[in-house]
Amino acid sequence: MARTLEFGQDYVETLELADGTPVRLRPIQPSDKDQLARGLARLSPESRYLRFFTEKSHLSTQELAYLTEVDGVDHFALVAVHRETGEGIGVARFVRLAPEGDDAGDAHVAEAAVVVLDEFQNRGLGSLLLRRLSAAALERGIDRFAAEILGENQRIRHVLAAVSPDTEFVQDDDSIHAHVPLVAPAPDAPTDSLAHRLLAEVASGALELRHRLMVLKRTASS
Template identity: 45%
Template sequence: MTLRTDAGLAEIRLRPIRPADKDALATGLSRLSSRSVYQRFLSPKPRLSSAELRYLTEVDFLDHYALVAVPARRPDVLVGVGRWVRDAEAPGDAEIAIVIGDPLQGRGVGTRLGVALAAAARERGVQRFTASMLPDNRAAHRLFAKISSELQLTRQRGVDELVADLVAA
């Protein structure tokens, strides 16, 4: 995901994702470092299919909720994306994932997205976030510690499975 070098953190806005974001999402993914792609998808993911782009941008904001981070002056350019998807069999649970473009990582945008996603989730009856992350992904672990003070972590096949309680938070 690209960021103009003159776009400071204060100029980053969050807004709901929309169907017209398909090209920007595909472009953003193509510009992510392979490390960030692997941390987000836990596998290499070179490009998204049309069906995946539809799934990721045409969301109902009830069971699938997604926000994007954009420069205020370029709301068509995505510098970050975060979403949660409700578990159909356990409606109080939702899986969350966030990715921030490499140039902007470590500047608080992921935390802003995470906090906003958690607020929207609580309003829609989600009680727990689940997330999968690499054990050495310190930024992701710290981000979730800011969303909830009640975290459970289990390690399965080299991946940390985290459950964040949104009610106790």
């Protein structure tokens, strides 16, 4: 019998952020392409740079399809929608490095990214999306997130300086590759663990998923 996922296609969560902003969380849908395109246009140049490592101005048709037409297992994404306006204000996703069932160790590792519109940052939405994304990854057999960090980001460098022995990181030119173990937290567990602090950098835009968009760009131009 197929297991029932808490964060499956029927998942919907309605809540309010700490400042009262009404939000609905749900899995991304193919019909979200226009929302995603509008969201990119609303990001500041700095947020775009942190997200894509370049000042990306638009998403191609191929990129929009890749980002919204996901299988929900190896590629999973959540969107945060403002309940009053109906507009998307944040998105979190992971992409498994190898398909589920693959014997390679990468089947338990996923690249992760979270982005929140500038006007809704610093309200706890990024952390909220990150917690839900981590839980969704764990129930799909993923136990580690991999992320690429801009080497110029001093804040994440300070975090890496205090990294635990179980965390792997590699300097690669102007970027750093971080590999962060995911552990299901106890209900009363503190949120200042190394893994949580590293993953919180995702929500602030310091850890980004970009590899597959770069592959798509190269494919489209070839």
